[in-house]
Amino acid sequence: MSSSIDTTFSTPDDNTGGSPFDRIMLLDHYGEERWSARDLQVLMGYERWERFDDVIQRAQETVTASGLDPLDHFRGAAKMMTGGRWGKQTVADYRLTRFGAYQVALAGDGRKPEVAAAKTYFAVKTREAELAAKPDVSSAEGVLALAEQYVAAAKELVATKRELAIAAPKAGKWDQFLNADGLCGMTELADLLHTDVRTLTNWLVERGVFRKQKSHGGGQRNMPRKAYQDADQFIVKQETKNGWNFPTAYATAQGIDFVVDLWEQRAVA
Template sequence: MDDTGEWWSARDLQPLLGYLRWEDFRNSIERAKVAINNSGQTADLHASERPEGVVTSGNAPNVTRLNYKLTRYGAYMVAMNGDPRKHEVAAAQTYFAIQTRKAETAAVTAPALPQDYEEALVALLGQVRENKALEAENKVLAPKAGKWDQFLNSDGLCGMTELADLLHTNVNSLTGWLVTTGIFRKLQSKNGGNRNMPRKSYQDAGLFVVKQESKNGWIFPTAYATSHGIELVVESWEKKAA
């Protein structure tokens, strides 16, 4: 706070919202400024750019470090216009959506924005860390992707027969082995037979998808692997063969 009122440093806010690179965070600030202008307010009053010292790096020329001076509303808009793929940003957006709804349904005198902005973001980091801890537990379930995209259909999925072909085996051997590993389980079908299907935890982790399909009047579940699922199966299969 100074003689112009209460404000926050964008550089201080950057790590709280999970941004490692200033350039990426600055893009969120610029998006927020556009949103502020479109709402009929003056963006520069809520997110004003200002020089902040000089950065020296070896023999490179000195560079003036830039920062933004954010009002409470400006900081709020930066969070709401951040990258929702970042856990910190998603948590902040959820928090403020809830708080705004509470303000709308409360008395007219209730504040429209949370009054402890920085404290709220710091508290949200605890929730973010919990989410990341859960992700760490599922890391083995969601490893690398990308190189398997060529095996995916238009829905971004790979059938078990195609996956078996990739591993130079047949689909019954593959799904039977997946049952023994605990990735799949036997599912009793309506016609009395058994079908091997991925366990729910592996579906929830985004590794497999089960679709209800029909053929000759029969409706039955069919398993598909995502690119992450292919990665898991291939790595596990290679370990088995080693």
């Protein structure tokens, strides 16, 4: 879906809450809470932007089906990514309202503990907003009902903290080798292992992780097997250079962990 670009955001002065989702919260020029989809991608456990963008599209479709305008909750934005061998890069992003971020969490892969943590967090944030918007203390019954709501919110908050303790993402120890899409080329992976790319990919063929694949020009390229692509350890992109189209293999951060572990076992053997 198309979306307009919104770039006026700031970080709250007291943005030091215990939740990772609190720490990535932004404020727009009206002081309204917003979240970067790129930041949420990391906290929700998605290695690849393409996969997370699919989640965002499903969330937008849900919002549209409910009769709301997705542009009110999913604003197109640009984000500057730094680190790695590619330096600074400007990449596509979205700025999400609390409701939009909640819909993204609901559309995520429920098998991921990080997604469960996001669902709980935004459910609690939504409940807190409802309580703040509808305080009813005009009667004893109203006070009691409000107290019961606060107790329910407190219980959900405790559950959120437990989920986040389990799902807190690992520090990005491979960041210097990843590009703006969170991927690592085979040359960079070989550099990390202090070897050359041909030795690395031939060894991966021997281990059954890669397979030899003939190119249209008659040459050979070592490409990851489908099982390892499905496991989100590798991705193959079609790229073009000098008029030629060819497949190029990349490792995700999870794939780097996998290869490094295998390589260390090789060294011991």
